[in-house]
Amino acid sequence: MRLLLTGLKKLEMKEAGKVDPQEGFRLLDVQYCAICRTDAKMWNEGHRDLVLPRVLGHELIASDENGIRFAIWPGRICGRCAYCLSGRENLCEQMKIMGFQHDGGFQDHVIAPEEALIPVDPDIPSHVATLAEPTGCVLNALERLHPRKRERIIIYGGGSVGLIAALACREMGVVPLVIEKDEKKIFRSAAFQRAENIRLQKETTESEFDMALNACADPVAFSMCISKLAKGGRLSFFGGLTKNKTLETNLLNLMHYKEMALSGAYGLTGKNMRDGLILIGKKVGLFETLIEEIIPPERVADLMPDILRGKTLKYVIDFHQGL
Amino acid sequence: MRLLLTGLKKLEMKEAGKVDPQEGFRLLDVQYCAICRTDAKMWNEGHRDLVLPRVLGHELIASDENGIRFAIWPGRICGRCAYCLSGRENLCEQMKIMGFQHDGGFQDHVIAPEEALIPVDPDIPSHVATLAEPTGCVLNALERLHPRKRERIIIYGGGSVGLIAALACREMGVVPLVIEKDEKKIFRSAAFQRAENIRLQKETTESEFDMALNACADPVAFSMCISKLAKGGRLSFFGGLTKNKTLETNLLNLMHYKEMALSGAYGLTGKNMRDGLILIGKKVGLFETLIEEIIPPERVADLMPDILRGKTLKYVIDFHQGL
Numbered sequence: 001m002r003l004l005l006t007g008l009k010k011l012e013m014k015e016a017g018k019v020d021p022q023e024g025f026r027l028l029d030v031q032y033c034a035i036c037r038t039d040a041k042m043w044n045e046g047h048r049d050l051v052l053p054r055v056l057g058h059e060l061i062a063s064d065e066n067g068i069r070f071a072i073w074p075g076r077i078c079g080r081c082a083y084c085l086s087g088r089e090n091l092c093e094q095m096k097i098m099g100f101q102h103d104g105g106f107q108d109h110v111i112a113p114e115e116a117l118i119p120v121d122p123d124i125p126s127h128v129a130t131l132a133e134p135t136g137c138v139l140n141a142l143e144r145l146h147p148r149k150r151e152r153i154i155i156y157g158g159g160s161v162g163l164i165a166a167l168a169c170r171e172m173g174v175v176p177l178v179i180e181k182d183e184k185k186i187f188r189s190a191a192f193q194r195a196e197n198i199r200l201q202k203e204t205t206e207s208e209f210d211m212a213l214n215a216c217a218d219p220v221a222f223s224m225c226i227s228k229l230a231k232g233g234r235l236s237f238f239g240g241l242t243k244n245k246t247l248e249t250n251l252l253n254l255m256h257y258k259e260m261a262l263s264g265a266y267g268l269t270g271k272n273m274r275d276g277l278i279l280i281g282k283k284v285g286l287f288e289t290l291i292e293e294i295i296p297p298e299r300v301a302d303l304m305p306d307i308l309r310g311k312t313l314k315y316v317i318d319f320h321q322g323l
Numbered sequence: 324m325r326l327l328l329t330g331l332k333k334l335e336m337k338e339a340g341k342v343d344p345q346e347g348f349r350l351l352d353v354q355y356c357a358i359c360r361t362d363a364k365m366w367n368e369g370h371r372d373l374v375l376p377r378v379l380g381h382e383l384i385a386s387d388e389n390g391i392r393f394a395i396w397p398g399r400i401c402g403r404c405a406y407c408l409s410g411r412e413n414l415c416e417q418m419k420i421m422g423f424q425h426d427g428g429f430q431d432h433v434i435a436p437e438e439a440l441i442p443v444d445p446d447i448p449s450h451v452a453t454l455a456e457p458t459g460c461v462l463n464a465l466e467r468l469h470p471r472k473r474e475r476i477i478i479y480g481g482g483s484v485g486l487i488a489a490l491a492c493r494e495m496g497v498v499p500l501v502i503e504k505d506e507k508k509i510f511r512s513a514a515f516q517r518a519e520n521i522r523l524q525k526e527t528t529e530s531e532f533d534m535a536l537n538a539c540a541d542p543v544a545f546s547m548c549i550s551k552l553a554k555g556g557r558l559s560f561f562g563g564l565t566k567n568k569t570l571e572t573n574l575l576n577l578m579h580y581k582e583m584a585l586s587g588a589y590g591l592t593g594k595n596m597r598d599g600l601i602l603i604g605k606k607v608g609l610f611e612t613l614i615e616e617i618i619p620p621e622r623v624a625d626l627m628p629d630i631l632r633g634k635t636l637k638y639v640i641d642f643h644q645g646l
Contacts (some may be wrong), residue, residue: 048580083554083555088555088582090582091554091555091581091582093554144582144584219572231406231414231416232406232411232414237575237578237579238579239579240576240579240580241572241575241576241579242572243572243573243576244571244572244573245571245572246569246570246571246572247569247570247572247575248567248568248569249542249564249565249566249567249568249569249570250566250567252560252564252570253563253564253566255560255585255587256560256561256562256563256564256587256588256589257371257563257587257589258414258587258589259411259413259414259467259586259587259588259589260586260587261467261584261585261586261587262578262584262585262586263582263583263584263585264578264579264580264581264582264583264584265579265582266579266580266581266582
């Protein structure tokens with residue numbers, strides 16, 4: 001079975017015909033696939049890299065006939081361009097992304113390139129391991145900020161990605177502050193905050209941060225990132241901004257006058273994903289608190305509006321449930 | 324005599340009373356002071372760092388009682404903050420800039436801190452040496468882009484700064500293309516282009532540049548910089564953008580999706596200015612072609628509108644002329 005996006009806001013359950021994988025590819029059993037806010041965005045309004053009809057889902061754990069479990073790095077690449085050869089394969093000139101330009105994890109079986117398979121440590125339950133992809137994306141973004149110990153970072157957005165970013169910062173000796181407007185969402189991650197002593201606040205009077213990261217699509221959050229940075233501050237442009245909005249030159253000019261550095265971050269490398277799994281392995285119980293609920297595929301369509309509004313933590317689809 | 328900016332569009336010639344410099348400061352004779360487009364901007368609309376009334380001018384060559392000539396690094400700094408101690412003194416927390424928060428070179432004498440004085444090589448005529456400041460600003464911007472040999476850069480704006488940037492790139496083995504909309508301006512720098520084989524064009528079909536630099540204030544040029552960069556491209560945010568304009572999130576998102584890096588650049592360090600003088604020393608005749616005309620102070624006010632519109636190359640004031 002597969003959940004097929006056939007048009008905007010049209011998710012249909014379809015029977016999936018069995019396909020034999022080409023050479024270099026494997027047919028795997030999907031154990032769990034988490035839903036990314038980007039999946040909801042594609043459902044709602046499309047995406048620059050989306051080709052329809054499409055099985056969404058790029059945060060999945062799948063297993064082979066021997067029960068060996070893999071996280072799947074979601075890119076299919078040429079392996080020969082300057083980006084691939086310099087370790088920035090997420091920028092590959094021929095990049096096609098699972099769940100965007102070819103079918104992803106919203107189905108019970110998936111075809112994936114052998115070189116994209118990353119074994120999952122036995123200590124990590126599969127539903128928690130689905131967080132390898134967002135965690136790897138966070139690590140890619142942070143890497144490009146070149147964080148130093150004891151530096152302060154402000155993170156806008158206290159969803160799963162903002163929380164993972166805060167945790168990854170802690171591990172690097174960086175001091176995070178997460179800003180989240182929604183009180184219910186602050187309440188929802190109380191266990192996470194307590195365990196790692198991470199501050200999640202609706203607002204702050206603190207300023208002059210060394211780094212900032214926008215873990216949400218709101219242009220207001222992006223503008224606050226700029227406003228809250230010190231001279232020479234570094235901004236990770238992590239979340240794509242809501243389309244058809246504008247930002248004022250007066251604000252953008254602060255990046256000029258204060259010699260800020262902005263680094264765009266999109267996706268992740270295979271190394272980022274492996275490092276993400278290592279981080280998850282260190283804090284399995286903590287990452288588990290980021291899972292909102294494990295759901296059968298029939299519930300996905302109804303949950304999309306909430307996921308799009310960023311009201312929830314991580315929903316994880318189990319295709320073996322409820323069928 | 325001094326040319327005092329007493330309000331927007333109010334430049335007045337005033338008698339300057341002699342002042343004895345404090346300890347650590349020198350009273351110098353201003354030989355020449357070039358007019359920056361930023362001076363015209365301050366005259367027209369003010370500037371975030373401008374305090375009125377003010378003697379403008381931060382691109383000057385001055386000499387002491389023995390006739391020794393100096394370029395003056397235009398900052399006054401604390402010397403103790405994290406920025407000063409890490410070699411980014413242009414970001415000093417206490418920064419006050421000559422011609423912005425204290426008096427600059429639009430006068431016949433100037434007071435400057437001893438440590439800001441950079442001797443000028445005898446082979447460089449003083450009026451050409453006034454280009455040390457803009458050249459140093461360009462070097463600061465390029466340094467932050469980490470250029471590599473054979474990379475391609477697109478520069479928007481073919482005024483003196485855009486041309487100096489193209490020349491500095493050539494010296495680094497980087498391949499520049501300068502975009503300038505104004506045909507008269509392209510014609511004006513023909514000698515410069517020929518001498519260094521620098522391409523100055525009204526437009527281009529080339530794309531996928533490694534680097535971009537906005538040597539003009541037009542938000543359209545800034546947006547073109549983003550549009551013309553390859554994945555992983557680096558953008559120098561060199562020129563502050565015209566105020567009260569907007570940029571679309573759809574465009575800014577390209578920096579996210581294509582993992583671009585933007586680096587703001589504002590002002591210059593003392594080292595940048597010394598390096599600027601070295602570059603000028605190598606190409607004195609070429610830099611001389613960037614001087615539009617040497618003028619007496621009485622003409623400054625009338626020229627401000629043209630300078631503001633970026634129609635001209637460098638005007639240089641001679642306070643000993645016409646008085």
